[in-house]
């Protein structure tokens with residue numbers, strides 16, 4: 483998908499209490515990695531619970547272009563016959579990663595240490611996002627990148643014919659950069675070392691180890707040190723993808739702000755590198771219980787019981803940012819329904835997501851009647867209490883699924899309806915959002931108010 487789809491305006495209206503069970507789809511980060519590592523293994527990898535959002539479908543298509551056989555057997559059930567580390571073929575055409583930063587950055591890493599050339603592009607959102615953060619470390623392996631000004635797509639990567647292992651300290655908290663370096667390190671002889679000062683989601687490390695790569699993780703004063711031994715033979719796996727906590731965030735937050743709600747969201751990943759939002763919501767006074775904790779697909783999961791709650795604004799610790807980075811838009815919407823002020827600092831990475839999410843949330847909340855303050859690295863929301871947000875406005879989503887879903891959830895609890903100009907991007911990460919929310923009793927319809 484390259485963003486040519488027609489915009490789909492959508493409107494949310496105040497709802498009766500939400501009730502029922504919300505079965506959210508598979509984790510997006512894990513789904514991308516399962517396809518890529520499956521493609522880099524020799525033999526058959528089976529995946530269950532794969533997220534069939536457009537971002538992941540674009541990665542599946544890309545893996546075919548690099549020579550892997552990728553088959554869908556039934557919803558969520560996929561099979562990958564991989565070509566092995568170093569076995570990628572040169573794609574015959576441009577790789578279009580659509581809206582997906584994770585897809586393009588991880589795939590660039592995975593091909594950068596093979597003697598092939600590939601050209602990448604994406605939709606209007608992805609073509610604005612910085613790729614230098616990935617191509618800088620890939621250059622240390624010997625790969626070359628030719629892109630538009632500012633390190634933007636379309637971009638051609640010429641893979642290194644004789645890659646060298648690399649020692650790299652990731653300069654921004656980014657699991658995509660860390661993962662791109664680790665994937666490139668797979669086909670470099672010797673030890674590739676990645677150091678991250680702030681821990682970010684660790685799915686690549688967990689999954690690389692699961693596929694048989696030699697990888698160690700050590701905590702040191704300079705940060706987390708990940709050491710990968712190159713040129714392993716990866717063993718195909720059966721991967722069960724747990725449900726996505728970043729998608730679960732939307733029904734969870736909807737239940738917290740729609741009076742009288744009581745819902746269950748089963749099987750949500752509680753990986754500590756992903757669960758910052760739930761900690762934050764508990765600090766705000768949310769009534770969430772974590773039932774039946776267990777391990778599924780190598781990840782800790784729990785069933786979340788969520789009831790409407792009177793929330794209070796808090797100061798979110800900046801060191802928690804990485805573990806809830808994709809959840810700030812919905813947190814900002816929830817903060818508008820809390821009593822008092824919510825301060826979110828250390829969030830400048832939000833400016834280089836599918837949209838500038840600080841700006842998109844600030845402008846959207848303002849037109850809905852909520853007072854906000856922002857600077858380069860900060861978003862502050864002045865809460866109006868339960869039922870206090872006026873709404874009655876149209877918010878601009880800038881090709882950003884999380885902005886669209888955040889304002890639709892807010893519209894379920896605001897005094898007047900909230901419209902988003904384009905809900906089409908929701909299909910990139912949460913294709914069943916509309917049906918799932920309707921099943922809980924939410925009133926979200928296509929069209930303007």
Ligand SMILES: O=C(O)C1=C[C@@H](OP(=O)(O)O)[C@@H](O)[C@H](O)C1
Pocket residue numbers: 510511512583584655656657658659661683807808831
């Ligand atoms: O590695 C991943 O799967 C992701 C990493 C994060 O991006 P950054 O690495 O840019 O922080 C996150 O925002 C994105 O949705 C998924």
Ligand SMILES: C=C(OP(=O)(O)O)C(=O)O
Pocket residue numbers: 581582583584585808835836884911
């Ligand atoms: C930032 C996100 O994704 P990506 O970087 O993969 O486009 C997201 O899903 O919120």
